[in-house]
Amino acid sequence: RRPKNFPPGPPAWPVLGNLLYLISKDPLKNLEKLRQSYGNVYSLFLGSRPVVVINGLKMMKEAMVTKGPHFAGRPQDLLMNRLTQWKGVILADYNSAWREHRRFDLMTLKIFGLGKKSMEDQIHEELHHTIKILDQSAGKTLSPQVMFHNITSNVIFKFLFGTRYEYDDENKVRIQININTITHKKSRIPGEPRDFIDCYLEELDKKNDASSFSEEQLISQLFDLYLAGTDTTANTLRTAFLYLMNHPQIQERCQQEIDQVLEGKDRVTFEDRHNMPYMQAVIHEVQRVANTVPLSAFHCTTRDTELLGYSIPKGTMIIQNMMSVLKEEGQWKFPHDFNPENFLNEQGEFVKPEAFMPFSAGPRMCIGESLASMELFLIVVTLLRKYKFIWPQDAGEPDYTMVFAGSLTPKPYNMKIESRSPQ
Numbered sequence: 020r021r022p023k024n025f026p027p028g029p030p031a032w033p034v035l036g037n038l039l040y041l042i043s044k045d046p047l048k049n050l051e052k053l054r055q056s057y058g059n060v061y062s063l064f065l066g067s068r069p070v071v072v073i074n075g076l077k078m079m080k081e082a083m084v085t086k087g088p089h090f091a092g093r094p095q096d097l098l099m100n101r102l103t104q105w106k107g108v109i110l111a112d113y114n115s116a117w118r119e120h121r122r123f124d125l126m127t128l129k130i131f132g133l134g135k136k137s138m139e140d141q142i143h144e145e146l147h148h149t150i151k152i153l154d155q156s157a158g159k160t161l162s163p164q165v166m167f168h169n170i171t172s173n174v175i176f177k178f179l180f181g182t183r184y185e186y187d188d189e190n191k192v193r194i195q196i197n198i199n200t201i202t203h204k205k206s207r208i209p210g211e212p213r214d215f216i217d218c219y220l221e222e223l224d225k226k227n228d229a230s231s232f233s234e235e236q237l238i239s240q241l242f243d244l245y246l247a248g249t250d251t252t253a254n255t256l257r258t259a260f261l262y263l264m265n266h267p268q269i270q271e272r273c274q275q276e277i278d279q280v281l282e283g284k285d286r287v288t289f290e291d292r293h294n295m296p297y298m299q300a301v302i303h304e305v306q307r308v309a310n311t312v313p314l315s316a317f318h319c320t321t322r323d324t325e326l327l328g329y330s331i332p333k334g335t336m337i338i339q340n341m342m343s344v345l346k347e348e349g350q351w352k353f354p355h356d357f358n359p360e361n362f363l364n365e366q367g368e369f370v371k372p373e374a375f376m377p378f379s380a381g382p383r384m385c386i387g388e389s390l391a392s393m394e395l396f397l398i399v400v401t402l403l404r405k406y407k408f409i410w411p412q413d414a415g416e417p418d419y420t421m422v423f424a425g426s427l428t429p430k431p432y433n434m435k436i437e438s439r440s441p442q
């Protein structure tokens with residue numbers, strides 16, 4: 020039974036509730052249909068658990084920003100919580116341990132590169148390795164899946180551990196996380212942190228009884244940042260090249276802008292984005308259609324609260340339907356098409372509508388937004404400057420349907436690359 024004055028929703032089956040809507044073939048389409056029937060704030064039962072689904076920019080802003088702290092919890096009784104021992108940052112509840120760690124993560128990200136140039140250098144270093152592979156593949160067809168994963172994985176790896184792994188290294192992450200923590204303790208010089216682990220160990224030195232910092236938390240932070248920061252960005256890159264290959268006129272216009280703005284320059288910097296409105300528009304449009312994290316991370320109410328006049332008790336699980344904002348009619352010039360004009364004004368300047376919310380909003384908003392934006396820009400621009408990306412002739416019609424498994428990703432595809440004249 021729905022609690023009193025709870026948001027409306029479809030009738031629920033015994034035991035399963037409305038679970039079938041979410042585990043069927045196209046859960047995102049189901050959520051959209053339910054929005055059409057029940058409005059921007061509706062409810063479902065996952066088994067016997069009531070869940071509220073939030074849709075559309077207005078309600079999303081009111082819940083996540085205006086009433087942010089009311090909606091900033093995370094459900095604590097999911098299997099994943101048990102597996103992570105209630106540690107880390109992504110699944111942590113809205114409490115002081117989460118707050119302290121979130122603040123620390125953000126500050127450390129800023130120290131290592133977003134404030135200085137080091138993250139940018141790291142992205143270029145990684146691109147250097149990728150370009151070696153691509154140069155060998157010029158004129159041929161390749162699958163970009165692993166390649167994009169390797170770039171984004173190594174960028175975050177270097178930030179966390181101070182090293183990168185070789186692309187053919189089988190052991191990569193699993194072993195590194197444990198070994199690195201131990202070797203860091205031996206090799207670090209206090210006051211001269213090399214990476215995230217060193218910064219965390221410094222924090223442990225300062226630790227007092229009330230502090231939530233611990234070695235177990237350190238391991239959980241490493242896992243969380245690695246998991247949250249790798250496939251999200253890699254999947255967005257895969258979406259970018261799927262669309263760029265199948266919209267050659269958009270690809271060419273990007274290349275014209277890139278050639279013009281970077282003429283005589285060795286390599287692109289993140290600052291260059293201010294002179295590249297079209298490129299910026301394309302990357303944002305890719306993120307909008309990619310809808311990479313379509314249900315965000317599940318939230319939970321931290322107190323009894325209200326939304327659109329409905330009562331939502333403390334402890335209610337909240338699902339954000341991101342597509343309902345990223346493709347909301349009335350918010351976009353072309354909500355259902357891939358069209359960079361969505362981010363350009365009449366003067367051709369880059370503008371970011373409020374409904375651009377792929378990183379969510381409010382107290383739980385993604386902490387990797389700046390890093391992801393920097394990666395997307397530097398990687399797409401560098402690759403488009405050097406190569407032309409072509410949809411292979413034998414690949415048939417492009418399939419833009421995304422595969423949903425927590426995050427959204429395009430179906431595997433191949434791309435043909437040709438070197439452009441030396442830039």
Ligand code: HEM
Pocket residue numbers: 108109110121243244247248249251252255311312315316317318377378379380382383384385386387388390391
């Ligand atoms: C295109 C790439 C990315 C997208 C679309 C994305 C999107 C999101 C979304 C939708 C959330 C949930 C926010 C909420 O619950 O309201 C989130 C959380 C998070 N993201 Fe990202 N993300 C991306 C890249 C990254 C990167 C590169 C990092 C690592 C530096 C990262 C770290 C995190 C963390 C730690 C959280 C949890 C924040 C918290 O619970 O307080 N993300 N992200």
